[in-house]
Amino acid sequence: MITGFEMLSMGTSSKSRTVDAVQISLNIIEFLQERDGAGITEIAETLEYSKGTVHSHLATLAENEYVVKQDGVYRLSLRYLELAETVKDRLQIYDVVREELNELAADSGELAQFATEEHGRAVYIYKTGGERAVQTASSVGDREYLHCISLGKAMLAYMDEERVEEIVEQHGLPQYTSSTITTREELFEELEAVREQGYAFDREEKIEGLRCVAAPVVTKGEVVGALSVSGPASRFEGELYEEELPKMVTRSANVIEINSQFS
Amino acid sequence: MITGFEMLSMGTSSKSRTVDAVQISLNIIEFLQERDGAGITEIAETLEYSKGTVHSHLATLAENEYVVKQDGVYRLSLRYLELAETVKDRLQIYDVVREELNELAADSGELAQFATEEHGRAVYIYKTGGERAVQTASSVGDREYLHCISLGKAMLAYMDEERVEEIVEQHGLPQYTSSTITTREELFEELEAVREQGYAFDREEKIEGLRCVAAPVVTKGEVVGALSVSGPASRFEGELYEEELPKMVTRSANVIEINSQFS
DNA sequence: TTCCAGTGTTTGCATCAGACGAACGACTAT
DNA sequence: ATAGTCGTTCGTCTGATGCAAACACTGGAA
Numbered sequence: 001m002i003t004g005f006e007m008l009s010m011g012t013s014s015k016s017r018t019v020d021a022v023q024i025s026l027n028i029i030e031f032l033q034e035r036d037g038a039g040i041t042e043i044a045e046t047l048e049y050s051k052g053t054v055h056s057h058l059a060t061l062a063e064n065e066y067v068v069k070q071d072g073v074y075r076l077s078l079r080y081l082e083l084a085e086t087v088k089d090r091l092q093i094y095d096v097v098r099e100e101l102n103e104l105a106a107d108s109g110e111l112a113q114f115a116t117e118e119h120g121r122a123v124y125i126y127k128t129g130g131e132r133a134v135q136t137a138s139s140v141g142d143r144e145y146l147h148c149i150s151l152g153k154a155m156l157a158y159m160d161e162e163r164v165e166e167i168v169e170q171h172g173l174p175q176y177t178s179s180t181i182t183t184r185e186e187l188f189e190e191l192e193a194v195r196e197q198g199y200a201f202d203r204e205e206k207i208e209g210l211r212c213v214a215a216p217v218v219t220k221g222e223v224v225g226a227l228s229v230s231g232p233a234s235r236f237e238g239e240l241y242e243e244e245l246p247k248m249v250t251r252s253a254n255v256i257e258i259n260s261q262f263s
Numbered sequence: 264m265i266t267g268f269e270m271l272s273m274g275t276s277s278k279s280r281t282v283d284a285v286q287i288s289l290n291i292i293e294f295l296q297e298r299d300g301a302g303i304t305e306i307a308e309t310l311e312y313s314k315g316t317v318h319s320h321l322a323t324l325a326e327n328e329y330v331v332k333q334d335g336v337y338r339l340s341l342r343y344l345e346l347a348e349t350v351k352d353r354l355q356i357y358d359v360v361r362e363e364l365n366e367l368a369a370d371s372g373e374l375a376q377f378a379t380e381e382h383g384r385a386v387y388i389y390k391t392g393g394e395r396a397v398q399t400a401s402s403v404g405d406r407e408y409l410h411c412i413s414l415g416k417a418m419l420a421y422m423d424e425e426r427v428e429e430i431v432e433q434h435g436l437p438q439y440t441s442s443t444i445t446t447r448e449e450l451f452e453e454l455e456a457v458r459e460q461g462y463a464f465d466r467e468e469k470i471e472g473l474r475c476v477a478a479p480v481v482t483k484g485e486v487v488g489a490l491s492v493s494g495p496a497s498r499f500e501g502e503l504y505e506e507e508l509p510k511m512v513t514r515s516a517n518v519i520e521i522n523s524q525f526s
Numbered sequence: 527t528t529c530c531a532g533t534g535t536t537t538g539c540a541t542c543a544g545a546c547g548a549a550c551g552a553c554t555a556t
Numbered sequence: 557a558t559a560g561t562c563g564t565t566c567g568t569c570t571g572a573t574g575c576a577a578a579c580a581c582t583g584g585a586a
Contacts, residue, residue, distance in 0.1 A: 016322040016535075020572065021284035021544070026327045033346060036353050040563060050546050055564065059279035064289045065382050072562085076350050078379070078386045082404030083296060084347030087339050090299050116341070119328050123341045141345030279564080283543065284573070303534060313575050318535065335533085 024049060025057045029066070029076070037073035084141075091116070091125065093217070093224065093260040098126055100259075101227060104252045105130040108229050108245065113138070114217075115151045116225035117159075120167040122152045125225065134210065134231055147173050147187055148180050150202035150214035154226040156187075157194035158216050164191070179205045199246045200226075204233060211236035213245045215253035219260055227253055287312060288320045292329070292339070300336035347404075351388075354379070356480070356487065356523040360389055363522075364490060367515045368393040371492050371508065376401070377480075378414045379488035380422075383430040385415045388488065397473065397494055410436050410450055411443050413465035413477035417489040419450075420457035421479045427454070442468045462509045463489075467496060474499035476508045478516035482523055490516055 027047055032038060044054045058074055061067040068077040088094050097114045105112040109130035115122040121143040129135075138144070146152030146167060156164050164187075173182045181187050194200045202212035213236075214228035229245055236245070290310055295301060307317045321337055324330040331340040351357050360377045368375040372393035378385040384406040392398075401407070409415030409430060419427050427450075436445045444450050457463045465475035476499075477491035492508055499508070 015326070017319045017537090017573090018323040018326060019284050019288070019319050019574095021282050022288045022320060022323045023327070024545090025282070025285045025288070026323070026329070029346075030327075033349050041561085051563075052547075052565080053545050056280045056282050056544075057285060060281040060285045060289070063281060064286070064293075066289065068381055075353070076346065078350060078381050078388070078404065080343055080346040080350050080404075081386070081388070082406075083292075083339065083343040085402055085404045086296050087341060087343050090338070118331055118341050123344070125341070125344070139348055141341065141343075141348040143345075280544085280566090287574090304532085314534075315536080315576075316574050319573080 021057075024053065025061060028054065028057055028061070032067065032074060032076050037071070037075045039073050043074075088125075093219075093256060094125070096256050096259045097225075097227070098128075100252050100255050101126055101128050104227070104229065104248060105133065108248060109133070110229050110231040110235075111136065112227065112229050113151065114225055114227045115144075115155075117146065117152075117155050117223075118143075120146070120170050122146055122149060122155065122226075136207075136210070136230065144206075145171055145174060148176055148202075148206045149228075150200045150212040151226045151228045153190060153194055153200040153202075154214040154216040154228075155223050157191040157200065158218055158223040164188075176206050177204055177208050179203050181205065197246070199250055201241075202228075202230075209233050211241065213241070213249050215246075215249040217253050217256050217260075219257055224260075227256070284320075287316065288324060291317065291320055291324070295330065295337060295339050300334070300338045302336050306337075354388065356482075356519060357388070359519050359522045360488075360490070361391075363515050363518050364389055364391050367490070367492065367511060368396065371511060372396070373492050373494040373498075374399065375490065375492050376414065377488055377490045378407075378418075380409065380415075380418050380486075381406075383409070383433050385409055385412060385418070385489075399470075399473070399493065407469075408434055408437060411439055411465075411469040412491075413463045413475040414489045414491045416453060416457055416463040416465075417477040417479040417491075418486050420454040420463065421481055421486040427451075439469045440467055440471050442466050444468065460509070462513055464504075465491075465493075472496050474504065476504070476512050478509075478512040480516050480519050480523075482520055487523075490519070 028043060031043055031047060040051055040054050040058065043049075044051045047054075058067060062069060062074070065077050065079050067074050101112045101114055105128045109132050111127065111129050111133035113124060113127045115124045117123070122145075124138055124140055124142050124144070127138070127140065144152065146156050156167070168184060168187070173180075173184075173187065175182050181190060199213060199215045202210070202214070204211060209232060210230060211233050212228045212230040214226050216223050216226045218224070227249060229249055291306060294306055294310060303314055303317050303321065306312075307314045310317075321330060325332060325337070328340050328342050330337050364375045364377055368391045372395050374390065374392050374396035376387060376390045378387045380386070385408070387401055387403055387405050387407070390401070390403065407415065409419050419430070431447060431450070436447075436450065437443075438445050444453060462476060462478045465473070465477070467474060472495060473493060474496050475491045475493040477489050479486050479489045481487070490512060492512055
């Protein structure tokens with residue numbers, strides 16, 4: 001059951017003044033992200049703007065090389081590669097994370113991932129597969145709610161309680177499987193447990209049959225992200241799941257914490 | 264039959280109507296790309312907009328999660344990782360390129376790169392270093408003029424002549440070293456040579472001391488990009504530079520061409 | 527404490543930017 | 557030819573938007 005904490009209370013709706021014209025362009029970009037290559041008419045009809053409007057927006061975006069027209073259709077340009085690169089460079093820990101996760105994936109043979117929090121959700125930053133790693137749908141840049149994955153719970157456990165409240169209010173606690181945490185009380189209990197042991201489990205709370213173990217990465221008292229190992233329930237059980245993997249992820253998290261202080 | 268090249272774009276951008284408000288937001292994004300983390304006042308003063316204007320634009324961008332406010336400053340968000348990922352996914356050849364370049368880098372021990380053309384410039388898509396690979400400044404997403412690098416000349420050689428003219432008109436032929444091609448005549452001669460031998464050299468035309476060999480990747484009669492190997496002039500000479508490396512890059516290009524037909 | 531100088535934020539207002547929609551030209555298919 | 561696409565251009569009118577000025581915080585210094 002879903003107990004709706006409606007947004008009518010929070011300041012999320014206390015919006016500043018925004019720019020409609022920019023919103024239109026962003027909608028167009030978002031549309032182009034979903035459909036690969038679209039014409040003006042198609043965009044105009046779907047988003048319900050006039051063709052003239054769409055045309056002038058695309059002209060602006062094209063002039064700045066955010067979109068490109070080829071074969072008569074508009075697509076997102078390679079500009080975003082550049083932007084992604086600068087964003088990555090600013091995550092000073094990126095290189096350290098990459099190195100350590102590769103090792104973790106090799107040691108465990110499973111899928112290793114790193115994520116950080118933004119706008120109240122987890123954003124996958126890097127993933128690398130061991131030999132027999134599961135193929136999940138998640139890829140770099142994807143967002144996920146925090147309460148239902150090990151990475152998310154690891155991060156929540158080390159954030160201010162009021163920030164946690166804020167996030168829960170903003171996104172709610174959507175249910176994915178029968179094991180998903182859906183109430184505040186459960187969540188705070190779980191976070192307390194995470195703090196005690198230093199790592200978090202995902203016991204098929206997001207995807208049936210998929211289990212994970214995650215540890216937070218904390219520098220200067222602030223959680224900067226978390227890393228996890230994921231695998232099928234058939235392999236993730238007993239001592240491996242309860243003890244060995246937790247040990248591995250916390251060790252890796254420590255390595256990152258230490259190495260990231262010198263960069 | 265594709266006959267419709269109606270782009271009378273005449274080098275100087277034929278001015279369609281554009282949206283000023285969007286331009287402002289894009290300027291802000293570009294500014295944030297250069298400086299990591301900026302405040303409203305700083306942005307407003309540099310770009311010469313009023314604080315109120317900047318505020319409402321940032322509010323719009325933040326609402327759509329293109330920027331994020333943390334520690335009192337605005338930064339580009341991780342959203343661009345997601346966008347970059349979808350852009351990459353649409354380059355159907357990306358995975359093939361990655362695999363083949365890794366092999367090429369391992370075989371040669373040198374830096375291997377792949378680039379494609381957009382807006383008349385080369386955009387680096389992937390780079391991977393062999394053991395003793397040079398450390399160049401270029402990274403994924405960077406743009407470069409076509410006439411002064413081997414990747415660029417390889418691509419130009421297999422484009423329509425009128426497209427080449429257009430690009431030259433748009434970007435000119437800036438000089439970087441004493442070896443840089445700076446005249447139309449030289450360029451077209453060089454491209455003819457490239458077509459004859461099937462690969463292109465960079466004889467320290469962009470950076471003193473750096474040499475490259477590149478081969479174009481052509482599918483269905485259209486050039487989709489090019490790959491190159493780069494190294495110091497001290498190692499890139501004699502038979503290796505003139506024969507072996509050309510053989511390797513053309514072979515790799517062929518592998519990519521063949522494999523990309525089944526994806 | 528009080529003051530200041532620096533932020534970010536809000537708001538009223540006048541203006542012109544921009545969304546609309548219709549007309550046009552280019553193309554394709556029938 | 558004809559009809560139906562598509563993208564592009566342009567005049568028009570309205571309300572969005574940029575500006576400036578006032579407002580609200582903050583932190584530091586006296």
